[in-house]
Amino acid sequence: MSAQPLTGLVGVVALLALLLAGMPIGFALGLVGLAGLALTLGLEPALIKSGVLVFETLTRYELGTLPLFMLMAHLCFVAKASRDFFDLASRLFGHRRGGLAIASVAGCAGFGSINGSSLATTATMGLVAVPEMRERGYADTMATGSVAAGGTLGQMIPPSGALIVFGIIAEQSIGVLFTAAIVPGLTQMLSYFLVIALWVVLRPEAAPQLARSSWSERRAALRRVIDIGLLVMTVTGGIVLGWVTPSEAAALGAAGALVICVLRGRMNGQALRGALEDTLRTSGLIYLVVIGALIFAAFISVTGLTDAIGATIGGFGFGPVGTMLLVAVFLLLIGSVLDGLALMLLTTPILLPLVADLGLSAIWFGVFLVRAMEIGFVHPPMGLNLYVIQGVAPEVSLGRIFKGVLPFLAADLLHLVLLVVFPVIVLGLPQWLGR
């Protein structure tokens, strides 16, 4: 069979069907890619290409960043850092109306800076913050919605697992991607603060005012995060300022987290084994997905599907902004039935050449894609963060949780449009730093 765009399109549809039918993402990507390569190029080149990709991926220095950042996150779990971030934020903001919800979002951002996963951030902060807010009389909609939305910051605030995977697939600098994600991550957090502030103005009963913490309590809470905070600042600052490569930063982060665990008296053989096992399990998942995605991307590039899509969309004459808004709608639609990783791996090989044709930056596209992915975490029917929160607070219905997340979802959509209209939000910091 000759390589034609139609072959690629059939492959994309087959992949979508397999993903929706629940086939593990890595298997679906790899099998469709292999079958497509075998049909278009022949079985021998398909097998050889896959053999080459497996070895290249497993020995890829940049991809080593991912397990090391995961190890850092799992060691921070061992050090019980998540509770400390929330405690500090609640001591600082808790006395204001809606302060605990703001503390939850800030805690998610803090925890997101050591952990690159939305689900892990939501689950961890959910366990800490949701019961506390509900106990203090917060509306269950605000308690659950703020954490479900705040959890998505885990994916955007560096280090981000999604950005590392995007960097590998799209062959972009992970350090620049991390730098570019900082301002979008911070503006996203601020937009959530704004939502909470507006919410308590309109519905003051949703968040009662609490007693102000004393300065000694605040200082004690600050002392508990100072070690992890310094580690995070060193790791992220080192990458942003170009002092260390992302891989070195990840290694330093993991080593620092290990030292913190020891200093806090929380490290023993069982804890280390647990952290290593969790890290390896998550890494294995990502490695298979990346291998599958690279095989699938090789197939898509052979078929010329991306050129055909680029020509078709270019023919509409919408210009870069119009086209990317159209792409955003497409991503949100697909993201309502696919999870974030699947969405990224399915669409990156197809959309990245289109983005290049439009004269847009691949770095900008990576951040934009991750932002669109995050929205999929909080809107049904996928909305994985909503299910995670329901697992934490089973007595709150899914409908109530969704009602709580709706104002944040509106802020998310507005934020996504702002990223399209003002790419400087993403590209400004890397350009300013000369990255």
Add this chain to the structure above:
Amino acid sequence: MNLSLLRTMLVWISGGALLIAMVVDTLAMFGRALQFPLIGSIEIIQAVVLIAASGGLIITTLDHAHARVRLVLDRLPSRWRRRFETLYAVAAALLFAALLAGSLWITADLWSGYEESEILRIPYRPLRLAVVLALIVLLVLALRRPGTRESR
């Protein structure tokens, strides 16, 4: 082999490899800053990350923990779900078999080439064999009683 023994070995061997990567990269960073560059650190990391990643792939497969979209699957009757799980185990076996075939092909082709890394001259043969071994284990795990256990 007892699966819990396999898991324990994998955790300590692959986890140990990951800890080596952590130490080497950290030392390399400090070494560079102190004008004592650790020559060839990237090559060491590439080799140990291969061990860590291969172990990770096996642990993930052992735990049926591969990422998937559960939207439709969770709503199916259990009989249908079991059928799909069997199908996916066959799909996994097919993929691992294809990757194994490709890796064996490349390994055989390059065997007499005595590939090695540029600076430390780390031989690639053992690394390629490690990948082949990992893929064999993955294939065996995928073929082992497909569909009898629900994926996580």
